[in-house]
Amino acid sequence: MLLRTIATALAILAVTAGIPEVVLGSGSSPAFQTAIQCRYIPDDLGWPQPQLWNQLNRTVNGRLIATVPVGSVCHYPNYDEAKCNDLTATWGLVQTAVPRPAEFLALYFQNNTCTPFTPSSTRCLLGNYAPYSIDVRSIDDVRAGISFAQKRNIRLVIKNSGHDFYGQSTGKGALSLWMHNYNKTTIIPNYSSSYYDGPALHVQTGAEAAAAGAYVSAQGYTVVAGSCPTVKMAGGYLGGGGHSYLSGIYGFAADNVLEWEIVTADGERVVATPTENADLYWALSGGGSGTYGVVLSATVRIFPNEVISNAAFSFSVSQAGGVEQYWNAVSAFHQQLKPLLDQGMVAEYGFTNETMVVTGVMAPGQTSQSLQSSLQPLFDALTAKSCSQLTAKSLGVKLAQADSYYDLYEAEIEAHLAGLVFPAAMAGRFVPRKAMDVNSTDLDTALRAVAERGYSYAVIALNVLNSVRNRTAPPIAPNAVQPNFNDAYSSLMISPRWSNSFPWSEAQVLQDQLMNEILPIYDAAAPDAGAYKNEANWAEKDIKKSFYAGTYERLDDIKKQIDPKGFFYGITSVGFDRFAWDSAGRLCNA
Numbered sequence: 001m002l003l004r005t006i007a008t009a010l011a012i013l014a015v016t017a018g019i020p021e022v023v024l025g026s027g028s029s030p031a032f033q034t035a036i037q038c039r040y041i042p043d044d045l046g047w048p049q050p051q052l053w054n055q056l057n058r059t060v061n062g063r064l065i066a067t068v069p070v071g072s073v074c075h076y077p078n079y080d081e082a083k084c085n086d087l088t089a090t091w092g093l094v095q096t097a098v099p100r101p102a103e104f105l106a107l108y109f110q111n112n113t114c115t116p117f118t119p120s121s122t123r124c125l126l127g128n129y130a131p132y133s134i135d136v137r138s139i140d141d142v143r144a145g146i147s148f149a150q151k152r153n154i155r156l157v158i159k160n161s162g163h164d165f166y167g168q169s170t171g172k173g174a175l176s177l178w179m180h181n182y183n184k185t186t187i188i189p190n191y192s193s194s195y196y197d198g199p200a201l202h203v204q205t206g207a208e209a210a211a212a213g214a215y216v217s218a219q220g221y222t223v224v225a226g227s228c229p230t231v232k233m234a235g236g237y238l239g240g241g242g243h244s245y246l247s248g249i250y251g252f253a254a255d256n257v258l259e260w261e262i263v264t265a266d267g268e269r270v271v272a273t274p275t276e277n278a279d280l281y282w283a284l285s286g287g288g289s290g291t292y293g294v295v296l297s298a299t300v301r302i303f304p305n306e307v308i309s310n311a312a313f314s315f316s317v318s319q320a321g322g323v324e325q326y327w328n329a330v331s332a333f334h335q336q337l338k339p340l341l342d343q344g345m346v347a348e349y350g351f352t353n354e355t356m357v358v359t360g361v362m363a364p365g366q367t368s369q370s371l372q373s374s375l376q377p378l379f380d381a382l383t384a385k386s387c388s389q390l391t392a393k394s395l396g397v398k399l400a401q402a403d404s405y406y407d408l409y410e411a412e413i414e415a416h417l418a419g420l421v422f423p424a425a426m427a428g429r430f431v432p433r434k435a436m437d438v439n440s441t442d443l444d445t446a447l448r449a450v451a452e453r454g455y456s457y458a459v460i461a462l463n464v465l466n467s468v469r470n471r472t473a474p475p476i477a478p479n480a481v482q483p484n485f486n487d488a489y490s491s492l493m494i495s496p497r498w499s500n501s502f503p504w505s506e507a508q509v510l511q512d513q514l515m516n517e518i519l520p521i522y523d524a525a526a527p528d529a530g531a532y533k534n535e536a537n538w539a540e541k542d543i544k545k546s547f548y549a550g551t552y553e554r555l556d557d558i559k560k561q562i563d564p565k566g567f568f569y570g571i572t573s574v575g576f577d578r579f580a581w582d583s584a585g586r587l588c589n590a
Contacts, residue, residue: 038588039155041173042131048152053132059144063135065178067102067126071114075124088116091500092421097162098230101133101178102170104159107424108511109167112504128167130157130176136206137181142294143267145177150265150567155587158290160205160235163228165426166538168236168290168570172585177294179235182206185215188299191258195274196476200258202299205234210414217406221302222246224253227348227409228417234298239289240534241481243491245362245413246405247462248344248469252485254286255464255475256301262293265567269296274477283558283574287480287551288533291573292562301476305404309368310412311375313395314357315382321389328385330356331444334436336378337361337461338489343374344468347461348413353451359416362408368401423498424507425514428536430488433463435526446525450518454497461490484530484549491532494518515539538571547572 040046057064074084090096097103104110112118113127134145149156155174162169170176183206191200201216201223210229216222223233224244231237233253242253250256259273260281270293272281283292320326330351337347340361349358363371379397382390402408435443447457463469464486485491496510496518515537523529531540533547544552555574559566566575569587580590 038582038586039173040153041584041586042126044586046153047173048148048154052148052152056134056144056148059148060134060141063137063141065101065133065135067129067131067133069114069124069126069129070096070100070103071116072124074116075114075118075120075122078124079120084116084120091116093419094161094163094228094230099180101135101180102130102159102176104162104164104167104170105422106162106165106167107422108507109170112507115500117500117504128170128172130159130170130174133159133176133178135181136177136179139263139269139296142177142263142296145175146263146265146267146294146567149175155569156567158235158294160232161208161230163231164236165422165535166571168573171587179206179232182296183208183211183232185212187216187219187221187302191299191301193258193273193275196258196301199302199304200299201302202297203233204297205232205295207233209233209237210410213406213409216302217305217404220305222305222405223300223302224250224256226253227413228420229414233300234295236289236534238298238300239284239287239295241286241485241532242534243460243462243485243532245346245348245360245409246364247464248341248346248466249364250303250473251464251469251475252286252481253300254479254481256473257281257285257479258299258301258476260284260295260299261297262295264293265563265565278477279558280562282478283480283555283562285477285479286482287555287558288547288570288573290570291559291568291575293568301473303473306365307367307401307403308362308364308405308408309366309371309399309401310363310408311361311368311371311397311399312358312412313397314355315386315390315395316355317353319389319394320386325386325389326354327444327448329382329390330447331440332381332385333378334444334461335440336381338436338463340374340378341461341463341489342466344463344466344472345374348459349461350456350458351451352456353448353454360413364405368399372397372399423495423510424502425498425511426493426495426537427514427519427540428531429492429494429519429522429526430484430529430531431461431490431492432484432526432529433487433489435529436489439525442525446522449521450494453518455514455518456495456497458493458495459490463489480551480555482530482533482547482549482551485532488529491535493535494522511537511539515541533572536572540572543572543576548574 072078073080097105109128114124155171157171157174157176159169159176160179182204184204185207186202188200209225209231224246226237238253317326345363347361400412530546540546559574
């Protein structure tokens with residue numbers, strides 16, 4: 001039986017693949033011989049024998065890595081008490097996943113198969129981990145991985161940083177292309193074409209946002225990159241559209257792409273620009289990642305450094321003088337933020353039923369003094385809605401200014417993101433600007449109802465269609481960034497309370513609650529709002545509508561042209577509905 005969702009497949013992962021001393025095997029019968037429509041997994045008769053893996057290792061110059069999950073130090077026979085204690089303290093943080101092959105951050109897809117939170121006597125199972133990874137250093141390594149996976153009928157996945165909510169950077173029985181060390185960055189002072197003349201940055205896929213930002217800033221430039229420092233610039237971030245503190249004046253990251261370099265399923269190197277392979281350029285720029293080929297690099301527009309300022313503040317129920325005053329202040333904050341977004345500012349903040357924390361209202365081109373002046377109507381509204389309880393002093397307003405975006409980001413933003421972890425379940429929703437303008441009462445009621453169920457919000461608020469941005473940096477060319485993000489007031493990430501001390505069975509309870517109880521509360525107030533394709537839930541009921549908003553049909557046509565056999569697969573990526581899982585977790589043609 002084939003599974004169109006992965007819930008059943010995940011349930012059987014307790015009998016899936018491991019590694020030497022950690023059990024390599026799928027739990028399927030050794031006599032099983034999958035038909036060609038399913039990809040092989042360990043223990044299938046067609047699974048590559050050791051000599052074939054050794055041959056691949058020689059082909060990639062000894063850079064084929066057999067996966068040993070980092071959690072194996074918490075399980076016999078590899079148990080190490082000191083290492084296990086250290087891992088337990090840092091579990092879920094980016095440093096456990098980003099610099100290691102095969103590790104990934106999506107707890108739901110790890111499925112508790114090899115973690116510090118099960119008894120040390122239990123077997124460490126490979127589960128959804130890719131059994132082998134190629135440490136990619138060249139295009140030849142990518143071609144070798146593609147060729148091997150096709151010839152041996154196994155899955156190929158691409159692991160860049162592992163910041164992926166859908167487990168698409170891993171896969172049961174897959175060969176992984178680990179792009180982390182393919183990470184050079186080069187400034188092109190005078191990029192010249194029919195569609196753009198000016199400075200640009202060439203980034204290989206493994207280049208991290210913070211590193212790229214520091215590199216260009218030192219030479220007088222700013223690049224649109226994600227706020228999380230270890231997110232890779234040219235991976236899923238750019239392919240999904242890519243929001244930023246700079247999106248209010250420079251647009252989404254995908255709006256700034258000048259060219260792409262990819263390797264297709266047939267091993268061909270292809271360059272896509274607005275004038276060369278234009279359909280592929282359009283699709284790669286915001287249409288989703290990992291589905292058209294392996295991205296080797298991207299070249300993006302960059303901008304001169306300029307003065308920039310940021311404001312941070314917070315307030316709680318007790319500071320506001322009570323629950324009603326708190327929610328009145330939250331509503332006022334959202335309304336007063338609109339004119340600031342229309343000036344090209346971007347805000348990132350989080351709120352719960354008890355506290356709102358504004359990490360940044362960032363204003364490119366403004367001094368801290370001018371930002372303070374711009375924010376005064378917002379502060380006045382918070383004071384009024386809280387019966388004068390919320391003042392500039394009680395809000396703890398912190399203003400900062402720098403001569404470049406990266407300097408401000410490094411000083412005021414980066415440290416706040418170091419301790420973030422993925423919850424076991426999360427979802428996303430846009431707040432349409434129309435809903436905020438016309439139907440804010442219903443929206444406020446829904447946001448409060450969800451928060452009262454113990455859920456929290458992480459928010460980026462922006463207006464990429466404001467007049468300031470239209471003057472400074474219109475998109476390089478038409479692209480596939482989802483239209484419902486262009487029209488959004490903000491993007492929400494909605495998460496339940498989660499602790500690693502919870503029984504693992506609670507993860508599925510929260511996943512089901514989120515999709516079947518929580519999102520319907522929001523959707524009743526803002527129907528068909530959609531969600532950012534990089535920050536949502538894999539079980540979204542209408543992926544094509546929510547994540548692609550009218551672009552899916554054209555994207556699918558391009559997918560069929562560039563990858564007609566569907567070699568590249570992702571659970572929410574274009575072409576996802578042509579595949580399903582069988583009861584052992586094999587990926588099969590649907």
